[in-house]
Amino acid sequence: MKILIENFEIAISSIFDHKLRSLLTIFGIVIGVGAVIGVVAIGRGGESMLKSNLAGQQENTLTIIYVPNTDDFTFEKEAPAYFSDKDIIALRTIDQIKQIYALNESTVDVTYYQNNSGASLKGIDRTYWNAVKANIIEGRAFTDEEWEGGKRVVSITERLAGKLGEELPPIGAGSIIYINNEPFEITGIYTSKSESDLGIIIPRSLWPVLYDNDNIQSVDVQTYNADQLELVSKKAVDVLNSTSTLDGHYEVLNQELFKTILTTVTRVMTSVVGGISSISLVVGGVGVMNMMLVSVTERTREIGIRKALGASYQNILIQFLIESMILTTLGGMAGIIIGLVFANVVAYFAEWPPLIDLPIIGIGVLFSMVIGIFFGLLPANRAARKKPIEALRYE
C-alpha cells in the first residue's frame, strides 16, 4: 500500500517532467473518450427529445387514423376530418378505454390591434387539457360551460401573447383577439414545452365557429394498461369500420410500438456511432502503449538504478502501470469534458436536452483507467523484466 502511494508520486512527477510528451501521449485518448461521450450524450438527448415530441405523450395511448381510398385524396387547404361525435360515442362502448382524446388542428391568422401572427390552433376536449397539464401563468382554465361551447374563449401560449402584445395596449386575460377574423376572448395564458410554440387552444366545441363543421381530425385512445392495447386497437377499428359510411378504413397507430421502435433506432445509431468512435479509443490506447515503450527504453538506466537499490519486478511493474493509468485517466477526464461541451453545444442548437448522467462520466473514467492498465501491461512488463546489470549498462 505504501509502495502504491510512492508509485503515484513517482508516476506523477515523471508525467510532469515530460509535459509535452505526456500531452501528445494522451491526445488520442482525449479525442477517443471525447467522441464516445459526446456521441452517447447527443444520442440520448436526441432520443428523449424525439420521445417527448411524439403526439399523445400519455402512457398506453393509441392513435386512430383514417386511411382514405386513393380517390378520396383532395388538395384542400384544411385537412379532411373523418371522425364525428358519433364515432366518439361508439368508442366509449369499449370497456378497456380509459380516455378518449379528440383533437383538431389547423393553422390560423391571429390579430390583436395592429399586430398579426400565424399560429397553430388546437381544438381539444377537457380530457385532453387535463392530460396535458398545461401550466397557466395568467388568467384561468376554461370553465365547464366554456368547454361546452357557451362562450368564444381561447388560451394562448406565452410566446404568442408576447408576440401579439409587443406594443400597447398590453395583452392579457380578458383581451379580445381575432382568429381568422372571428373575435375570441383570452381567458388564460399558458407556457408550452416547446419555446417556439405560437399556439392557441380552443374548446373543440367552438370548432364550427371557425370551420362550419364539427368533424374530428384525430382521435387518441388511452387504455388502463399496456396489455389492453392490442385488444383495444382491434375493437376500436372494428367499431369504427362497421359504422363507417366512408370509402376508406380506420387503422391504429400504436404509439407505444412507435416509441419502442424509435428508441431502438436511436440506440442502435448511438451504439454504431459510439462503436466507431471507440475505435479511436483503441488507437489512442495503442498510442499510449507506443509512448510507454519508448519511455521504458529511454528510462532503462533509471530502471537499472532502481533495481540495483532493491526494487522488485512488482515495484517496477506497478510504477509503469500506474504511470500509464494516470496518463489515460487524465486523458479520459479531458475527453469527458470535451465530449460534454460538444454535446451541450449540439443540444443547445438542436433545442433538446443534453442527457449527461453520472454513470456515463463514471464509466468514461473507469474505462480510460482500464485502457491505461491494459495498454500499459506490455511496456510495464518489459520494464520490470529488465536484469539490473543489463539495465545499468544501457547508454
Add this chain to the structure above:
Amino acid sequence: MKDDDFYESVSEAMITLTDISKLYQNGAVEVTAIKQISLNIKKGEFVSIMGPSGSGKSTLMNIIGCLDTQDSGSYELDGIQIESLQEKELDRVRNQKIGFIFQSFNLLPKQTILRNVELPMIYGLYSRKERVERAQLLLDKVGLGDRIKNRPNELSGGQRQRVAIARALAMNPSILLADEPTGNLDTASAADIMHLFSQLNEEGTTVILVTHDPQIADYGTRIVLFGDGEIRSDVRKTHDRNVGETSGLTREFWHRT
C-alpha cells in the same frame, strides 16, 4: 601466519567466494571474464581491488553486489547462500545488505538529492517520516545537509558521489561496494571521498573498492591484484608497518602493465 591470526581474531566471514566463474559470449567468441576465483572477505575489512582494464574487476563486483550472477561457483554473503535465492529474495538482498557505489554515480537526475537518498528506503518500506529523517541524517554525515533540495546536476562530481554514498548507506548495509568511485573525480574530491570511505570503515562498515589508482588503493587495508580474470596477489596490511610494502607492490604492478 601472524597476519591471518590477527584477522581471524577480530572478524568473521562477510563474503565467501568459491570457484566463481563468469563467461561472456561476444558474438562467436567466448570470453571468460573471471576464472574460478575464490576469495574470503571478513567483516570490517577494507579491500582494494586493482588490476588492468578488462581483467574482470567489475564482473566480480557485480556478482558480489547481486547485480549479476556467476555461471559456476558458490557465493555466501553474510551467511546467505546467494545462488540458491529466488529473484524476489535477491531484490531484498540488494536492498538490505548491499550499498553499491558506481563510477558514474547513477543518481536519478530529475529527483532531489533527498529523494535520491530516500529511494532504497522506499523499496525497504520505511515510513515517510523515518525515510526523510534518515536521508537528512545521512546527507548531514556526508556534508550535504544543506543541499537536500538540489538536483544532482546542481552539484559537483565529488558532491554527487557523496550523495551516492549516503544513498548506499541508507539501508545500513552489510557491505559497501564501490566500482572505481573516484574514476570521474579530480584528485582533491577523490581524496575527500576516500577519507569518507576510511571513516565509514573505521565505524565498522566492510568496504570493497575497485580502482586503477595505487594511491587510492592504499586507503584499503588489503589489496587484491587482478589479471586476466584471476587473482594475482592478495596482500593484507597490518597497521602502518606494511604500508610501504603494499605501496611498493602496487607500484611494481603498475610498472609492469
